[in-house]
Amino acid sequence: MNIWSDPRWADALAHLPDYLGNHIRVSLTALALGLLVSLPLALIARHRPALRGALLGFASVVQTVPGLALLALFYPLLLALAALSAQWLGINFSAFGFLPAVLALALYSMLPVLRNAITGLQGIDGSILEAAQGVGMTPRQSLVMVELPLALPVIMAGIRTAAVWVIGTATLSTPIGQTSLGNYIFAGLQTQNWVFVLFGCITAAVLALLVDQLLALIEAGLRNRNRVRTAIGVAGVVALVIATLTPSLSRSQQSYVVGAKTFTEQYILASLIAQRLQAAGLPATERTGLGSNVIFDALVAGNIDVYIDYSGTLWANQLHHSDIKPRAALLADLKTELTQRRVTLLGELGFENAYALVMPRKRADTLGIRSIADLATQAGSMSIAGDYEFFSRPEWRSIRAAYGLNFRQQRQMQPDFMYAAVASGEVDVIAGYTSDGLIAKYDLVVLDDPKQAIPPYDAVVLLSPKRAEDAKLRHALQPLLGAIDIKTMREANLRASGNDAVSSAADVAKWLWNKIQKP
Amino acid sequence: MSDAPPLIAFEHVCKNFDSVRAVDDVSLTVAAGEFLAIVGSSGSGKTTLLRLANRLIVPDHGTVRIGGEDVATTDPIALRRRIGYVFQSGGLFPHMTVADNIGITPRLLRWPTADIAARVDELMGLVRLDDQAHRGRLPHELSGGQRQRVGVARALAAKPRIVLMDEPFGALDPLTRTALGEDYRALHDRLGLTTVMITHDMTEAVLLADRIAVMRGGRILAHGTPAELMQSGDAYVGELLQTPRRQAERLQALLPRDAAT
Secondary structure (H helix, E strand, C coil): CCHHCHHHHHHHHHHHHHHHHHHHHHHHHHHHHHHHHHHHHHHCCCCCCCHHHHHHHHHHHHHHCCCHHHHHHHHHHHHHHHHHHHHHCCCCCCCCCCCHHHHHHHHHEEEEEHHHHHHHHHHHCCCHHHHHHHCCHHHHHHHHHHHHHHHHHHHHHHHHHHHHHHHHHHHHHHCCCCCHHHHHHHHHHHHHCCHHHHHHHHHHHHHHHHHHHHHHHHHHHHHCCCCCCCHHHHHHHHHHHHHHHHHHHHCCCCCEEEEECHHHHHHHHHHHHHHHHHCCCCEEEEEECCCHHHHHHHHCCCCCCEEEEEEEHHHHHHHCCCCCHHHHHHHHHHHHHHHHHCCEEEEEEEEEECCCEEEEEHHHHHHHCEEHHHHHHCCHHEEECCCCCCHHHCCCCCCCCHHHCCCEEEECCCHHHHHHHHCCCCEEEEEEEECCCHHHHCCEEECCCCCCCCCCCCEEEEECCCHCCCHHHHHHHHHCCCCCHHHHHHHHHHHHCCCCCCCHHHHHHHHHHHHHHHC | CCCCEEEEEEEEEEEECCCCEEEEEEEEECCCCCEEEEEEECCCCCCHHHHHHCCCCCCCCEEEECCCCEECCCCCCHEEEEEEEEEEEEECCCCCCCHHHHHHHHHHCCCCCCHHHHHHHHHHHCCCCHHHHHHHCHHHHCCCHHHHHHHHHHHHHCCCCCCEEEEECCCCCCCHHHHHEEEEEEEHHHHHHHHEEEEEHHHHHHHHHCCEEEEECCEEEEEEHHHHHHHHCHHHHHHHHHHHHHHHHHHHHHHHHHCCC
């Protein structure tokens, strides 16, 4: 099949106005804010060596923080600020999405702008500065008429570097709730939709090149006093900004926002919910690829209206309990505690997505391993792989304590690659997920947990405080409750992990709906 | 020497940079219409002295007067716009055209645009940059001599009475240097300027200036007309004056007048 006739290109294209518009909006706002802060700082600092050193040092340190971490750090910071502001000033603002992304990216843009502006201004020949003074310029006139024009090429080079960095890094603002071209990349990585990944990368690169060239045009125009070039460059940037405002203005503010975390199952279920709402005549949009900790806060704050979470995750991560309770008791307690936070637990979907220790069926049979207890006796010579959070979670401590597990080696992996790794013998055991379709695909076996050390992870539907009494919403979601068993979910997940045209989350969601309607 | 009040007066002026005494208790006057050359080797304090006159540098002690007025109580920006300054190797703004460089001080003084353009044309004629194509050129497109002509035109743009020149012709080849020096001296006389020029070249000073001050170690060793300087008993002054005299004698011997005809 011709790669270009793949219907996923059309699917990717359909999201382009939304993703690209948001991406440009967040990048250009961050860049503008960064310039607004950095340029005056550079001017103030140019004659003050101590301040200059401090500023450049600070900007360099910011630069060493990985982009994703910087973005993630701004979210809790703003959340705390928002709470303070609401309490003391009565002003509410959203700590979700746009604001933290803009602030983090603006901070990120500071180093090249500061460094180049300071270097550019410092690099001017002293005799020219004396001449400026000698012909009778005030310090301000010297700055505007001589120093800035002479430093312009260096300053613009810094601005262009910052623009390219910001546009690239903005793809990482997806997990903190800012829609961007990163939505393609995160969704594509999770659902193994390489068309999406490629599309996201190419669009981000093209956008970065375009903005870079527009800035180069402005620079050349300013340097050669060519008004036409400057005007074309400025008009290009203005056109980009205007183009990004159109979709946001036309978007309905009333629509229901369905959230999803960053893995396949979440994308399918968010699609399913959005489709059900639309079928019931309720406008729905998806905010996918949200970080696991961001998404719950976003629900409480009303930035999203509904999403699927798991009882054990909520219990340990959001409510900070470290004890492990039986399934029914945990669900009951969860319901009560969530109500105190004004979050509604509408009900369970009917399957569990728990952590489980998984290994190849043949290997388990050969070694005579059926349960974690059997595994414990041979673990000393084995290696285990888990996702990025597993080894710091309470269930890992609980499993180790209950069975006395001690592996030779412990590795962290991207969840999608874990299954292939255990199937190929790269690692011996993985901490997988019970609902994962790859378990069947690779002929793996889930080891029994006779001591019930792994807490239950029922998939549950959560509603935001402002939608708690929304009868239409409740009615539209009712058919999903208790309707999806583990086998069905595994099959759905397996379908979505395929790298072909019918494995998009939306297509699998449609298949899933058909499946659960006719049991 | 005239009895008119001095246009520029240094009164017991001192200036230190860190522990170095750049200008050491200098008293010196320049009469209106006079052309004074300050001669000294590098590090003698001559550039510092020049810059004290338009308050690019502020003295530690003593008073500098322009037209009888203490510069310490004058607005330095207005003062500098009233005094022309020619920098060593031009000091032209590399991003501005010749016309913009020449018209900069009138522009700072907010002259009407048409007046500035007319003044630039006039000055380009005065400094013999006749080709109108030079107007739109950038400094790096000019020869060294042309750049320095632009520097002179810029200094004269706002019609100053005083022109300060910091080794203006030092970096030029001998032919250009002589031509420019003579052209400037003619302008000085025609426009009734008062000029203070710094140079390390005694020959140039003798040829161009009315009066010469010799500086060394921040002090004025001697000052007066070339003839008066000859009377100075100072060994260093005598040594400096030997150079033009010897050059003149050698030239006389090598290029006898009758041989040319």
